[in-house]
Amino acid sequence: MPTVHVDLAERSYDVVVEPGALAKAGELLGAIGFGKKVAIVSDATVAKFHGEPLKASLAAAGFQTTLHTVPSGEPSKSLSQAEELCRSMIRAGHDRKSSIIALGGGVIGDLSGFVAAIFYRGVPFAQIPTTIVSHVDSSVGGKTGVNVAEGKNLVGAFHQPKLVIVDPELLRTLPAREFLEGFAEVIKHAAIRDAAMLDELAGLDPDSRDVPADLIARNIAIKARIVEADEQELTGERALLNFGHTIGHGIEAAVPYGEMLHGEAISLGLRAALHISVKRAGLAPADAARILGLLKRFCLPVVLSPEITTETVLEKLGRDKKFESGKVRFVVLDRPGSARLSDEVTPEDLREAIEHLRTQP
Numbered sequence: 001m002p003t004v005h006v007d008l009a010e011r012s013y014d015v016v017v018e019p020g021a022l023a024k025a026g027e028l029l030g031a032i033g034f035g036k037k038v039a040i041v042s043d044a045t046v047a048k049f050h051g052e053p054l055k056a057s058l059a060a061a062g063f064q065t066t067l068h069t070v071p072s073g074e075p076s077k078s079l080s081q082a083e084e085l086c087r088s089m090i091r092a093g094h095d096r097k098s099s100i101i102a103l104g105g106g107v108i109g110d111l112s113g114f115v116a117a118i119f120y121r122g123v124p125f126a127q128i129p130t131t132i133v134s135h136v137d138s139s140v141g142g143k144t145g146v147n148v149a150e151g152k153n154l155v156g157a158f159h160q161p162k163l164v165i166v167d168p169e170l171l172r173t174l175p176a177r178e179f180l181e182g183f184a185e186v187i188k189h190a191a192i193r194d195a196a197m198l199d200e201l202a203g204l205d206p207d208s209r210d211v212p213a214d215l216i217a218r219n220i221a222i223k224a225r226i227v228e229a230d231e232q233e234l235t236g237e238r239a240l241l242n243f244g245h246t247i248g249h250g251i252e253a254a255v256p257y258g259e260m261l262h263g264e265a266i267s268l269g270l271r272a273a274l275h276i277s278v279k280r281a282g283l284a285p286a287d288a289a290r291i292l293g294l295l296k297r298f299c300l301p302v303v304l305s306p307e308i309t310t311e312t313v314l315e316k317l318g319r320d321k322k323f324e325s326g327k328v329r330f331v332v333l334d335r336p337g338s339a340r341l342s343d344e345v346t347p348e349d350l351r352e353a354i355e356h357l358r359t360q361p
């Protein structure tokens with residue numbers, strides 16, 4: 001089974017990638033001495049499919065569990081939902097000796113990780129991601145948090161999981177839209193660090209749920225190496241994972257949360273970032289077109305709806321964490337596999353790139 005180790009000194013952990021791993025969750029968590037009193041956090045849909053098998057696996061390994069579900073979708077990534085979750089856990093008898101398991105996609109992982117960071121001033125947590133976005137990206141790296149009306153992920157904490165269990169079999173129950181959105185993050189990883197993966201993605205059948213465990217593990221390894229180099233995004237290395245996210249987050253926050261899926265907004269953000277990279281970083285137009293072609297191959301949106309105004313996107317992205325004193329640090333691509341931060345991108349470039357998204361490619 002491919003296991004990716006994330007080396008962060010005393011916060012190090014493994015990401016186990018194995019078809020069928022859900023059934024071994026109790027055994028895997030028992031082996032790392034994970035606390036026996038566990039709050040499982042999930043959404044109603046995921047819990048219906050995978051809640052009972054997880055509970056059974058944990059019970060067989062001597063864990064006591066309570067299940068806490070939140071409504072499916074991005075609106076649950078909120079401070080009010082975090083408070084409700086804390087209160088539900090307290091009512092169920094949880095305390096500082098408890099641990100949390102996030103069973104779900106990026107929303108559940110980000111929300112539960114945030115609650116784990118603040119519940120009784122911090123309890124351990126583990127992730128069992130159930131979507132492509134969460135398999136390859138959000139379950140690893142310890143960024144947790146919630147959205148506010150002013151923007152995405154603006155309230156949160158770094159809180160690393162103790163273990164991540166990735167079971168590619170869980171992708172089989174995902175609706176097509178939620179499955180495909182995740183490829184925006186896969187394409188992002190390939191674009192910034194692994195040009196050869198771009199070719200492999202061109203040969204992957206978007207309709208097949210047989211996503212190779214090795215491809216998932218390779219994506220996790222890309223993220224793990226970057227997180228190891230800059231765990232709290234202090235030196236700029238980790239900011240490279242934000243390729244496509246500055247304008248992407250602006251677009252995602254410009255509509256009611258959940259209307260556009262995260263990966264869909266990131267797909268638009270990637271197209272905008274490719275456009276800026278051609279203009280400011282000398283990315284070859286043919287390479288930009290190749291990456292854009294992959295987004296289309298995975299049925300991801302690349303044209304911005306006229307209902308979303310440029311002003312709203314600019315207002316939302318102005319609060320992005322990569323803005324400092326009104327100046328943006330924008331991630332550009334020099335060539336496939338090679339990304340860097342640029343200080344040369346101007347507010348006018350951002351505006352023009354958003355307008356560019358209104359054209360058909």
Ligand SMILES: O=C(O)C(=O)C[C@@H](O)[C@H](O)[C@H](O)COP(=O)(O)O
Nearest residue numbers: 137141143152153238241242245321
């Ligand atoms: O883990 C990271 O670092 C990333 O940037 C990965 C992104 O794909 C992810 O969406 C992340 O949550 C965005 O981080 P943010 O700091 O811009 O909120």
